[in-house]
Amino acid sequence: MTYLSNRVLTMEESVTLAAGARAKELKAQGRDILSLTLGEPDFVTPKNIQDAAIKAIQSGKASFYTVASGLPELKDAINSYMEKFYGYSVDRNQIVAATGGKYVLYAFFMAVLNPDDEVIIPTPYWVSYADQVKMAQGQPVFVQAREENDFKVTAQQLETVRTEKTKVLLLNTPSNPTGMIYTAAELQALGDWAVANDILILADDIYGRLVYNGAAFTPISTLSEAIRKQTIVINGVAKSYAMTGWRVGFAVGNPEIIAAMSKIIGQTTSNLTTVSQYAAIEAFTGDQSAVETMRQAFEERLNTIYPLLNAIPGFEVIKPQGAFYLFPNVKKAMEMKGYTDVTEFTTAILNETGIALVTGAGFGAPENVRLSYATDMDTLKEAVDRLQAFMLD
Structure with missing residues (x-):
């Protein structure tokens, strides 16, 4: 046994x-x-962020629980980040912060998936996507992003695997593990396909500020109002700000989904570590050099x-x-x-x-x-x- x-x-x-x-x-x-x-x-981690965390500890602000979805000040800082790098504003009820981008992804899947709901995942894919879907009793459906197409999928490929159970399309650009970036035109086609078929878009944008040699990152949520309404953006501080140990991730999108994710956080981790929230506020609003x-x-x-x-x-x-x-x-x-x-x-x-x-x-x-x-x-x-x-x- x-x-x-x-x-x-x-x-x-x-x-x-x-x-x-x-x-x-x-x-x-x-x-x-x-x-x-x-x-x-x-x-x-940059010194200004370290200093903000130390100040929060010394002032006593880091000693207590926060609301499950994150400090209001952190949500305002995330909104400032969205305004600067995405070009649009979001309300506090559209934002949730949690213990790392990985946990934010888990909370999303737990919030939206019913048994046997399907999530389309282009391959190669980050190692935790599929198992997180399975943990939420969903079914990962893989679509091969071929090397000859620079590891990117097309709407035509997605249509070949779409069923009545398809609920989410997962997009990670720039990609882990390939480092490839979808163009705005490529994302527009994928976004329009998802909207036409009432499929949620999970946009893992964690590497969006790490682009090289003149390449440009286009967030899919910026392409149209219809695509934005269909998209949950996942991001965080780990990669761009050298803060992997601080475990700060966030999601932005549909208030109903965000509220459900907050409920899951409240019943699991209670809230993102308070001192990390104050560090993240500085990361999003402080010196970016x-x-x-x-x-x-x-x-x-x-x-x-x-x-x-x-x-x-x-x-x-x-x-x-x-x-x-x-x-x-x-x-x-x-x-x-x-x-x-x-x-x-x-x-x-x-x-x-x-x-x-x-x-x-x-x-x-x-x-x-x-x-x-x-x-x-x-x-x-x-x-x-x-x-x-x-x-x-």
Whole structure:
């Protein structure tokens, strides 16, 4: 007899967190490990944000519960952020803040999905989407975003999988793991399709400010009033502000859905950690120069490492436009080294070179691996050198 639920027995472990944990374990054993696993900026949180958190602690404001959906002052700061980067305002009842973007996504799925409701997820996809849908008793429906189309899906592809149970279209642009960005015209077509078929759009915009080499991020919610009404925007401070440890995410959209998400938060976490809320207020309303400094650093790393990675035998890489990941196709590399399984190939790279990558299998891409360039240039260059030597051995 097992005491575990069927829910957890069928749940997959996060491959990114598992890869990161394995790298840390080996490093603790004395191995020379270069971890390119987690999507975590190597910068510390900007000082003005740290100072705001310290002030909140010292004043005593951080000592108490807040309303489940977030401090009114935080909602006002999020509205200021929306005005500046999305070009439209939202009311407080259209905003909810919670313990990280990941938990905001979970609260959304729990709020809107009934058993067997379908969520369309383009692949490759961030590892937690599918399992969160399943936890809410929904059904993930995958649509392959092909490499020849720069890892982007079309409305025609979506129509081939639409059924009467289709409730949500999930869009992540810039994408984790591919770093690709949908154009305004491409998003318009997807948004119009969703509106025509009364399908909710879940827009995961967490990497929207991390775009490079002149690329532009267009939030789908800005394209028309009809699309905006159909869209729930998910965003947060983790990636752009180097605040992964603060766990601050938010959602903006339909007040009925936002209220339902707030109810779930109230019955689970009670509220986002209060000190993190005060830190986020400063992040959204304070000096933004550190964000641009970090963006420029990521851009330099991408432009330096991309050609070097693409020159490794068997590695074929589409240059990303945003986020901070490279997602090479390693089918030829696996053939050269005698592997048919990408997870086994990734494990071999770790064991033989000390480079920790993430298997593409967890992203729905069995011919790819993901590496994060959210780390220092010396580490990235050393990792590429080791991969080159591994493939030439």
